[in-house]
Amino acid sequence: MGKVKKEILISKPKIDDRVQRLADEISRDYEGKELVLIGILKGAFVFMADLIRCLRIPCEVDFVRLASYGTGTVSSGNIMITKDIETPIRGRDVLIVEDIVDTGLTLYFLVDKLKEREPESLKVCVLLDKKERRKVPFEAEYVGFDIPDRFVVGYGLDFNEMYRFLPDVCVIEEN
Numbered sequence: 001m002g003k004v005k006k007e008i009l010i011s012k013p014k015i016d017d018r019v020q021r022l023a024d025e026i027s028r029d030y031e032g033k034e035l036v037l038i039g040i041l042k043g044a045f046v047f048m049a050d051l052i053r054c055l056r057i058p059c060e061v062d063f064v065r066l067a068s069y070g071t072g073t074v075s076s077g078n079i080m081i082t083k084d085i086e087t088p089i090r091g092r093d094v095l096i097v098e099d100i101v102d103t104g105l106t107l108y109f110l111v112d113k114l115k116e117r118e119p120e121s122l123k124v125c126v127l128l129d130k131k132e133r134r135k136v137p138f139e140a141e142y143v144g145f146d147i148p149d150r151f152v153v154g155y156g157l158d159f160n161e162m163y164r165f166l167p168d169v170c171v172i173e174e175n
């Protein structure tokens with residue numbers, strides 16, 4: 001990419017408001033329970049950090065790192081776990097936290113893998129959802145924002161490891 005144009009798609013105040021409401025919903029749904037939150041590295045770390053501080057239920061936190069073969073901005077579908085969680089999840093209530101669902105391949109794979117470990121329940125919370133891009137049927141139980149088919153960065157999301165630090169979710173385009 002040469003010169004890049006940045007445009008705010010979702011501002012930090014809007015994200016804050018939505019994250020609080022997601023956390024309220026999750027706290028209600030899991031009242032009296034103890035959650036294991038599993039963040040997908042690296043993109044979800046900012047969202048995860050904000051989300052847990054808005055929850056009103058006790059939770060444990062762990063992270064998984066996935067890799068898909070092939071580079072660029074499109075998932076290839078050949079996915080593997082490069083860093084597994086360290087928390088046993090059998091019989092636990094588990095919530096996967098992810099920055100964005102696009103083709104659905106990543107979460108389809110991870111949900112399938114984690115189900116093998118027989119959690120009591122397994123749900124998914126994503127900040128962003130590009131529904132029109134699905135290659136496999138996948139629906140998250142908690143969705144922050146539906147967004148159009150544009151490449152976004154910021155609030156943890158990167159382009160070649162850049163822009164994760166931006167507080168807003170932004171669209172980038174080559175000039």
Ligand code: 5GP
Nearest residue numbers: 075101102103104105106150151152157158
């Ligand atoms: P999926 O397997 O659903 O196609 O892809 C999910 C992963 O693709 C996300 O975790 C993220 O790493 C990456 N991804 C998909 N769309 C975007 C986007 O617009 N911006 C960024 N930074 N990553 C994206």
Ligand code: MG
Nearest residue numbers: 040041043099
């Ligand atoms: Mg990701």
